[in-house]
Amino acid sequence: MLGQEMRGADTSDTWIENPTSAIPKFKEMLRPLCLMDPANILIAGVGGIGCAWAHQAYQRCEMGAHLALIDADDSSFQTGETIHVLRLGHALDSMGCAALPPLAEQRMRGLSKITQKLLEKTELVILLTGLGGGVGTGAAHEFARQARQSGAIVLAVAGLPFEAQATRLAIAEEGFQRLENIAHVTVRLSLDRLARQAREKGQNWQMGAEWIEDLVDGLVRTLMRMGLINLDLMDLRAIVDQDGMATMLVGIGRPDDPRGILESALKAPLAALDVGGAKGCLIQVEGGLGMTIGQVDTVAELFTSALDDDAQVILGARVSEDLVDTIRVVTLLSGIQPS
Numbered sequence: 237m238l239g240q241e242m243r244g245a246d247t248s249d250t251w252i253e254n255p256t257s258a259i260p261k262f263k264e265m266l267r268p269l270c271l272m273d274p275a276n277i278l279i280a281g282v283g284g285i286g287c288a289w290a291h292q293a294y295q296r297c298e299m300g301a302h303l304a305l306i307d308a309d310d311s312s313f314q315t316g317e318t319i320h321v322l323r324l325g326h327a328l329d330s331m332g333c334a335a336l337p338p339l340a341e342q343r344m345r346g347l348s349k350i351t352q353k354l355l356e357k358t359e360l361v362i363l364l365t366g367l368g369g370g371v372g373t374g375a376a377h378e379f380a381r382q383a384r385q386s387g388a389i390v391l392a393v394a395g396l397p398f399e400a401q402a403t404r405l406a407i408a409e410e411g412f413q414r415l416e417n418i419a420h421v422t423v424r425l426s427l428d429r430l431a432r433q434a435r436e437k438g439q440n441w442q443m444g445a446e447w448i449e450d451l452v453d454g455l456v457r458t459l460m461r462m463g464l465i466n467l468d469l470m471d472l473r474a475i476v477d478q479d480g481m482a483t484m485l486v487g488i489g490r491p492d493d494p495r496g497i498l499e500s501a502l503k504a505p506l507a508a509l510d511v512g513g514a515k516g517c518l519i520q521v522e523g524g525l526g527m528t529i530g531q532v533d534t535v536a537e538l539f540t541s542a543l544d545d546d547a548q549v550i551l552g553a554r555v556s557e558d559l560v561d562t563i564r565v566v567t568l569l570s571g572i573q574p575s
Contacts, residue, residue: 272459272469274318276359277301278388279452282379283372285395286365287312289445293364293452294319300456301362304354306379307371308333308340320354322347324375333370337411340374348382355386359469360459362452363390363419366427368397368404373411380418389473391455391484391568392419393448395427396507420476421568423484429505447505451486454566458520463554471518471550478516478548478571483509485567487539491527494534497565501539512542515571520552523563527555531563539567547571 279301281290287305291314294303305313308324315321324333324343333340355361361383365372372394380390394412397404416422425448427441434441458467476482487501519539521532532553540549 272359273357274299274301274460275357277456277459278304278355278358278361278383279456280304280306280361280363280379280383281312282306282363282365282376283369284309284312284366285442286363286372286376288442289364289393289448292445293362293449296449297453297456300460302358306344306375308343322350322354324371333374336370337374337407340371341378342374344375344378344382351379351382352386355383355388358383358386358388360455360472361388361390362455363392364448364452365392365415366395366397367408367411367415368401369407373407377411377414377418380415384418384420389469389476390419390421391476392422393425393451393484394422395425395430398427398431421482421484421570424507424509426505426507433503433505445505447486450488450564451484451566454486454520454522454564457522457554457556458552458566461554461556463520463522463552465551465553467518467520467550467552471552472568474548475516475518475550475568475570480515480570481509481572481574482516482568482570483511483572485511485565485569487565487567489563490561491523491531491563494531494538494563497535497563498538501565501567509572511569511572513544513573514542514569515544515547516569517543517547517549518552518568519549520554520566521563522554522556522559522565524559524561525555525557526561527563535563535565539565543569544571 279290279294281287287307302318304320306322313321365376367373383390396408430445431441485501487497489497489500521535536551
């Protein structure tokens with residue numbers, strides 16, 4: 237870890253914008269990186285709410301990836317040079333796939349030749365969906381299967397219905413298990429928590445979730461932009477291949493308040509999951525021009541303090557001019573054992 241590499245030096249006030257001249261040892265931590273092409277990353281929205289989330293995230297990361305929108309309803313679709321639309325059924329089909337997961341799965345499977353072409357260059361799929369209805373529950377796991385078959389890493393975020401919707405919850409649970417069995421990482425998003433947090437900020441959770449946008453933007457930046465300590469797909473694959481459950485967190489806050497950044501991550505609108513004892517951790521610390529090595533070290537220590545003593549930790553760090561007086565941490569935890 238960064239703190240272990242630099243234990244002998246006082247780095248708390250060293251500006252990270254010129255690390256190699258300030259601390260020679262930092263140079264040893266840099267390694268060459270082949271930047272990915274936007275075609276290598278696919279943000280995929282499945283179902284109405286998944287498409288809305290995916291399009292907002294795609295815009296947030298300034299189209300640093302391609303976008304796939306999968307639904308049976310034309311109102312979910314957008315157009316653009318790097319936007320791909322997969323319609324489940326033909327335009328004259330008024331029935332759609334509402335409350336019919338088997339039909340959505342069948343239609344998704346029927347598009348396999350098209351998705352095979354779409355996924356030719358794709359190395360990472362970030363899949364966003366809502367479960368409990370027809371398209372998300374039926375098509376999400378089938379698209380994930382096709383993506384994994386093509387060799388891509390699949391990171392999925394699945395929204396679970398409100399607790400008051402007992403019937404939809406039962407349908408969603410079945411769909412979640414199928415998606416979790418296929419995707420490398422499947423995050424269980426609580427719509428109750430998401431909607432409550434959105435209301436507190438005066439936002440519409442159906443049109444775009446800030447937490448999802450921060451997560452997707454952080455993941456895309458991690459792989460698409462040169463950093464001070466670079467992360468790539470090999471690092472990501474090393475962590476997601478750990479046995480056990482996995483999840484993703486994103487925390488944002490002021491550089492002088494590292495504990496606040498951690499608390500921000502722990503307030504994520506996710507279903508409860510004890511991450512203590514996780515055996516794998518990919519952590520990306522991103523901040524503005526004033527971020528110091530000491531701040532990176534402190535944040536990384538806080539985020540990894542509850543991990544297993546022998547956990548594999550892979551750390552990345554990057555300066556981004558648009559993060560003024562802000563640090564954002566994106567973390568992928570794996571090897572979590574059920575409590």
